[in-house]
Amino acid sequence: MKSKIILEDIKIYAYHGVLPEEAIIGNHYVVNLEVHSDLEKALQSDDLKDTINYAEINDIVHQEMGIRSQLLEHVIGRIITKIENQFPQITFIKIKLTKTIPPMPGEMKGVSLEFEKESSKTTD
Template sequence: MTSKIIFDHLKIYAYHGVLPEETIIGTYFILNVEIHADVWKATESDDLHDTINYAEINALIHEEMKIPSQLMEHVCGRIMRKIKDTFPQISFLSVKMTKTNPPMQGEMDGVSVYFEKKF
């Protein structure tokens, strides 16, 4: 059985970008993370050890977002590696990161990158 843990629109202020002002001023990033793993046992046991601790995943995401990077792709890769290394029972992981207010022409809600991987 596969279960899903989903982070919807996790909003974090961070300092990622190629332009110098992006690393000084910063902006909000929106993250959507989807995790697949068999955590069915927790439906009967009510034991945190039988599931994936999403509070710990939230902390890992925040840790990685504190490290400035030029590329959102790099940040997503670090987040995915850190989550998978911490919870090897994960069978699928996806991360969508959206930069709000990117320094580009035009009006938009943001620009995003998306990665997914099956294990």
């Protein structure tokens, strides 16, 4: 059975970017994240230890977004690494990170980067 946990439209204010002013004034970001894992045991047990605690994933996103980086790719890489380390049972991660007011001309909803990673590990 395929199981997914999806965190949608996490809104965070952070200070990422190459331009010096981005470190001072910051920007609004939106994070969408999806993880896959076999959570079938939790269907029967009703026990948190048999699933992935999405509150902990949310905490990881907030912690890593709080560490300034020039590149959003670097932020995403840190989030993926930390989630994989904390939850080795995850078989797939997808993250979309949107900077809602990028410092460039033109009206737009934002600029997004999206990364997907499948684990090479197999689950029992």
